[in-house]
Amino acid sequence: MKKEELFLAIGDIDSAWLERSEMPSHRKEELIMKRKPTRLLRNVLIAAAIMTILAVSVYAGVNQSNIRRGSNIVDIVVETESNEYREVPPLYPQRIPEGYKLYFVSDTFSLQQTIIYRDIEEKQEIELRIMVSGGVGERDVSNTEDVTVKGYPAKLYTWHTWFNDIRILTWKDEEWNVGFSIETADPEVDILDFAESIDIGEPLVPTYSAEWGQALNEIGDYRITALPDGLEEARFSACPLKYGNDWQSYIRRLYSDKITTDRDILFSIDHFVSENEEIDPNEKLSCYIQLYMTNHDDPCELVTVQGMPGAIAGEKIVWYLCGDGFYTRFEISGKGLTPEDLRMLAESVVCMNDHS
Amino acid sequence: MEDSKIIDLYFARNEQAITETDQKYGRYCFTLANAILNSQQDSEETVNDTYWKTWDSIPPKRPVVFKLFLAKITRNLAFTRWREASAQKRGGGQMEAVLEELEGCIPATGSVEDGLNLQDLTAAIQRFLSTQEEQSRNVFLRRYFFVESTAEIAARYHMKPDTVLRTLSRTRSKLKEYLRKEGYGL
Numbered sequence: 046m047k048k049e050e051l052f053l054a055i056g057d058i059d060s061a062w063l064e065r066s067e068m069p070s071h072r073k074e075e076l077i078m079k080r081k082p083t084r085l086l087r088n089v090l091i092a093a094a095i096m097t098i099l100a101v102s103v104y105a106g107v108n109q110s111n112i113r114r115g116s117n118i119v120d121i122v123v124e125t126e127s128n129e130y131r132e133v134p135p136l137y138p139q140r141i142p143e144g145y146k147l148y149f150v151s152d153t154f155s156l157q158q159t160i161i162y163r164d165i166e167e168k169q170e171i172e173l174r175i176m177v178s179g180g181v182g183e184r185d186v187s188n189t190e191d192v193t194v195k196g197y198p199a200k201l202y203t204w205h206t207w208f209n210d211i212r213i214l215t216w217k218d219e220e221w222n223v224g225f226s227i228e229t230a231d232p233e234v235d236i237l238d239f240a241e242s243i244d245i246g247e248p249l250v251p252t253y254s255a256e257w258g259q260a261l262n263e264i265g266d267y268r269i270t271a272l273p274d275g276l277e278e279a280r281f282s283a284c285p286l287k288y289g290n291d292w293q294s295y296i297r298r299l300y301s302d303k304i305t306t307d308r309d310i311l312f313s314i315d316h317f318v319s320e321n322e323e324i325d326p327n328e329k330l331s332c333y334i335q336l337y338m339t340n341h342d343d344p345c346e347l348v349t350v351q352g353m354p355g356a357i358a359g360e361k362i363v364w365y366l367c368g369d370g371f372y373t374r375f376e377i378s379g380k381g382l383t384p385e386d387l388r389m390l391a392e393s394v395v396c397m398n399d400h401s
Numbered sequence: 402m403e404d405s406k407i408i409d410l411y412f413a414r415n416e417q418a419i420t421e422t423d424q425k426y427g428r429y430c431f432t433l434a435n436a437i438l439n440s441q442q443d444s445e446e447t448v449n450d451t452y453w454k455t456w457d458s459i460p461p462k463r464p465v466v467f468k469l470f471l472a473k474i475t476r477n478l479a480f481t482r483w484r485e486a487s488a489q490k491r492g493g494g495q496m497e498a499v500l501e502e503l504e505g506c507i508p509a510t511g512s513v514e515d516g517l518n519l520q521d522l523t524a525a526i527q528r529f530l531s532t533q534e535e536q537s538r539n540v541f542l543r544r545y546f547f548v549e550s551t552a553e554i555a556a557r558y559h560m561k562p563d564t565v566l567r568t569l570s571r572t573r574s575k576l577k578e579y580l581r582k583e584g585y586g587l
Contacts, residue, residue: 046522046585048504049484054522055503055545056476060469062530063546066539293461 128306130279131177133158134221135249138173140242142234145171152251154282154297160249169231171239176224186213194218194225194240201236204228212236251282259285260294264316264373265400269300271393276300276308286318293317310379310390317372324372326354326365333363333374346384350375350391362387404467411459418459419452426468430475436548437479437496447482451475476546495548503545506573508581522585529579533572540568 133153137160141147148163148170162171188203192214199216214227214236225243227236260283279301286294293315300310334345334356346357348364355364361378377390402421410418430451434444451474464470483496530538536558543549543557551569555562 046507046580048500048507049480050519050522051503051506051526052480052500052545053477054519054526055542056473056480057519057523058530058542058546059527060466060473062538063469063472063542064466065535066542066547 130301130303130306131222133175133177133223134245135247136175136221136223136243136245137249138239138242139244139246140238142171142231142239147249149252150249152254152280152282154280154299164231169229169234171227171229171231171234171236173243174226176226177222192237194237195243199240214240216240253282253284256285256287257281257283259287260296261398262400263294264296264314266397267296267312267314267375267394268298268397269310269312269377269390269393270395271389272300272310273308275302276310277303279303279309286316307380310377310382312394313374313376313378315374315376317374318370324367324370326367326372329365329367329372329374330354330356330363333365334358348388350388351394355391357384357387360387362391364391404464408459408463408467411456412463419456422452422455422471423448426471429468430471433472433475433547434479436550437476437483439495443482444479447475447479450478454478472547476548495550499545499548502569502573506576506580508577508585525580525583525585526576529576533575537568537572540565541572544569 141162144164144166145162146165147160149159149161151157151159157177158175160173160175162173163169186202186204187210190201192199192201194214194216195218197216197218199214202213202215204211204213210232211228211230212232215225217224225240227240229236263285264283277300278298280297280299282295282297284293284295295316296314298312300312302308330347343359348355348357348362350362350364353364353366355362355375360380360382361376362384363374363376366373366375375391375394377387377394379386382390402425404425407418407421407425410421427448430448431444434447434451435441438444438447451471454474455471458474462470480496530541533541539558540554540560543554544551549557551562551565554560554565558565560568
């Protein structure tokens with residue numbers, strides 16, 4: 046055993062003990078009351094006060110520091126203005142770097158699909174995103190280079206993180222009218238060749254699709270039964286507990302007329318496992334409303350859905366089902382839906398199976 | 402903001418979570434990092450790294466004691482950075498003294514295993530500390546988890562610095578004997 050190992054092992058000590066060590070001794074008050082400070086103790090207290098003043102001064106400097114490293118924050122986004130209903134075509138690289146294999150395929154529920162390739166040693170990844178709309182998000186880039194992919198203008202960014210440099214290649218393909226992003230920290234990957242090889246292939250099977258049935262059994266096969274005329278279930282996605290770290294599972298259904306996105310209705314169910322046996326649905330709802338109000342000005346209206354506490358917030362209705370060791374959040378949302386529409390849709394939700 | 406609300410922001414992937422964490426615990430994390438690193442710049446960077454690691458960890462983790470969840474991340478990151486700095490002959494502060502003291506806790510003889518299991522060692526240290534008086538345990542943790550100086554510990558608990566030193570010395574001796582019986586050694 047080395048002294049460094051002993052130091053590290055102490056680092057995982059029970060937090061309860063660490064918390065108790067932060068409290069002053071229970072004899073503190075007794076000591077203060079019973080005797081005057083000796084000269085030595087007074088000097089120690091003065092030294093402690095000086096250190097506190099210094100710490101506050103340093104903290105003032107820390108508070109001014111930029112939480113984000115660097116100063117070149119770029120939001121990488123692929124814009125689209127069309128409201129035409131679209132499916133994501135099965136586009137992916139036809140040439141994979143040596144030593145890499147297909148590791149993960151997301152579903153195409155959202156307007157993005159993620160495909161991840163990993164090397165055999167599972168130390169490096171290449172992440173490909175195909176976007177009908179949306180973006181990569183903000184990155185603190187240290188370098189930007191103009192390149193081309195399939196003749197289209199593209200950007201090659203370098204994102205400096207604490208651990209490594211990640212290259213990000215983004216472009217929009219006008220022929221397929223989709224955006225792409227490729228991210229990898231592996232400096233050996235020929236990222237441009239990888240991008241150039243993207244073409245339509247046989248549809249890839251989403252990694253979690255075999256487990257959708259398990260998610261339905263865990264959460265319940267809930268469906269909206271009073272859909273407006275012309276709407277049908279267009280997309281489905283689910284994730285069971287075992288892929289949610291045994292803590293979270295979800296079901297998502299998108300109802301659409303498959304002509305435009307103007308009438309889409311999204312029905313989401315998020316299920317959480319908790320260590321608490323008694324969970325208060327009103328408390329969960331209150332937290333949700335608080336979070337909503339941090340980003341919105343319109344008020345929330347408290348409602349009851351099938352006897353469960355809920356709220357209407359903007360064009361969304363949410364309600365909670367709680368039980369021993371779990372809570373489930375239901376959400377229905379859609380552009381242009383009125384509070385009356387949302388209530389009607391929520392009250393029409395029925396569970397089609399006997400679930401666990 | 403209450404810790405539970407801050408954690409909910411992490412779950413909602415709302416970056417306000419980092420701002421709230423910084424406001425509430427930024428100084429706390431900095432103090433711990435600086436106790437190890439003795440460098441304002443390195444400590445600031447460690448605190449920033451703590452926030453990113455926390456963002457990556459929550460969810461799925463939901464800390465029971467958020468403050469100490471942050472403390473453990475900060476401590477590990479700071480120690481890693483300290484090791485890099487000490488290799489370049491930089492540093493100072495309490496870390497070298499803390500490590501020297503801990504080296505005195507390692508029995509000279511004992512079974513030698515390939516690949517020390519840190520989790521087992523943590524469990525052994527925890528069992529040992531459960532047998533100690535609360536004051537001895539607290540003093541030990543302030544010194545060897547939080548890397549506080551004996552003067553800071555003395556001020557915290559209204560003890561004489563000499564008493565802190567004697568308490569630490571006694572606890573280290575007992576830990577050394579305990580680890581020897583558990584089969585740990587050089």
